[in-house]
Amino acid sequence: MLGLLLARAGVDVTVMEKHADFLRDFRGDTVHASTLRLLDELGLQNQFAELPYRLIDSVQFRVEGAQVDVDFGRLPGAHKNMALVPQWDLLEMLSTAAEAEPSFRLLRDTEVVGVIRSADRVTGVTYRDENGQTREMPAALTVACDGRSSTLRAAAGLIPHGFGSPMDVWWFRLPRRADDPPGLAGVLNAGRAAITIDRGDYYQIAYIIPKGSDAQLRAAGIGALRRNLVSMVPSLVDRVDALTSFDDVKLLDVQVNRLRRWYCDGLLCIGDAAHAMSPVGGVGINLAVADAVAAARILARPLRAGRVSTRHLLLVQLRRWVPTAILQALQRTIHANIISIAVASDDVDGENRTPPAGLKLVNRLPLLRRLAGYLVAMGPLPEHAPKYARR
Numbered sequence: 001m002l003g004l005l006l007a008r009a010g011v012d013v014t015v016m017e018k019h020a021d022f023l024r025d026f027r028g029d030t031v032h033a034s035t036l037r038l039l040d041e042l043g044l045q046n047q048f049a050e051l052p053y054r055l056i057d058s059v060q061f062r063v064e065g066a067q068v069d070v071d072f073g074r075l076p077g078a079h080k081n082m083a084l085v086p087q088w089d090l091l092e093m094l095s096t097a098a099e100a101e102p103s104f105r106l107l108r109d110t111e112v113v114g115v116i117r118s119a120d121r122v123t124g125v126t127y128r129d130e131n132g133q134t135r136e137m138p139a140a141l142t143v144a145c146d147g148r149s150s151t152l153r154a155a156a157g158l159i160p161h162g163f164g165s166p167m168d169v170w171w172f173r174l175p176r177r178a179d180d181p182p183g184l185a186g187v188l189n190a191g192r193a194a195i196t197i198d199r200g201d202y203y204q205i206a207y208i209i210p211k212g213s214d215a216q217l218r219a220a221g222i223g224a225l226r227r228n229l230v231s232m233v234p235s236l237v238d239r240v241d242a243l244t245s246f247d248d249v250k251l252l253d254v255q256v257n258r259l260r261r262w263y264c265d266g267l268l269c270i271g272d273a274a275h276a277m278s279p280v281g282g283v284g285i286n287l288a289v290a291d292a293v294a295a296a297r298i299l300a301r302p303l304r305a306g307r308v309s310t311r312h313l314l315l316v317q318l319r320r321w322v323p324t325a326i327l328q329a330l331q332r333t334i335h336a337n338i339i340s341i342a343v344a345s346d347d348v349d350g351e352n353r354t355p356p357a358g359l360k361l362v363n364r365l366p367l368l369r370r371l372a373g374y375l376v377a378m379g380p381l382p383e384h385a386p387k388y389a390r391r
């Protein structure tokens, strides 16, 4: 997104992606109303309409027997829903739009391995090209958008503060029939939790396990996973056998962390490289996109003039710190008050369990339900496309 916007401002941009293609199992398919509005502003609504997305206007969670609905129906603006779209399609769409700009270049199969410096300033990157050759590329500004395990962040000596997480996620697929319930649903019940994401002819399933318990739970066998899943989502009983072994189940490490300073001279971190997000609320990719938009708005002019300073990088952090801190605080509250209690429990029969009081309140008060919908779908301080990038 940042590459596209800067290229539309006439800035020379090179995006390096270590993989040869985008066809990988990404974490997260949720494109919220804030991002849908942005795609409209960028004139990409027709391209988006061609993707295999599914629109949903509410999300249902069942927590210890209580139903919680997050409702998007009262959102401001044209998009009163959330789109579930495979991330590889979205990224291909964005890179195709960016490649239409003469000053944009995407280098696939190109892994950044370090930074180059001149005195204390980062002046570019070292990278491994598609032939395995190590090369250097100088840059007026280097942006680390390489995710939670950011190589660039580490090379620049920036260390995030970790907030901990009570969970990891098992990520796998099961077949979905045309008459199955559409959209996204979550169940948290009696020490177990799972989220089913409708991807058309299959469900992407996020199955929540206690942090660090992967090896121990794998040792219990695939049958235990199948049984636990069916106990939460009984309708999967006729297809859970499609899960034949743990080779089909990927472990996703959940982290929540944040850099105190998102930049140093010559380098800026955005997205998970600046602040790794938990899957809670499905907000991480939308927040990363919003960071990119704010960065493009603040940096395009100084980049064109060849005068980017640490003051401009500070302005990006100042703009995006508040929304990030609010959403991470909400994620951590849900971790502490719902998920950590659930996954630590051995009360698997659920006899002594009651829904958390806060959730009951959300369900009773429509205003709180709408606020939850707004925070998830728009986020605090949603960003608009800069004028120069609109089509």
Ligand SMILES: Cc1cc2nc3c(=O)[nH]c(=O)nc-3n(C[C@H](O)[C@H](O)[C@H](O)COP(=O)(O)OP(=O)(O)OC[C@H]3O[C@@H](n4cnc5c(N)ncnc54)[C@H](O)[C@@H]3O)c2cc1C
Pocket (backbone or CB within 6 Å): 016, 017, 018, 019, 027, 028, 029, 030, 110, 111, 112, 113, 145, 146, 147, 148, 150, 151, 152, 169, 206, 252, 253, 254, 255, 270, 271, 272, 273, 276, 277, 278, 279, 281, 282, 283, 284, 285, 286, 288
């Ligand atoms: C289990 C789980 C589920 C989640 N579910 C959701 C969800 O449903 N919705 C949501 O919005 N968020 C979700 N999130 C959060 C979301 O995944 C992140 O917040 C989001 O992906 C951050 O985007 P990013 O672009 O900063 O980083 P990433 O999406 O991690 O992208 C980083 C990119 O950089 C590339 N890269 C990495 N290192 C290098 C290198 N050295 N050189 C070149 N390229 C490199 C990678 O290949 C990748 O393409 C989830 C997180 C977890 C852990």
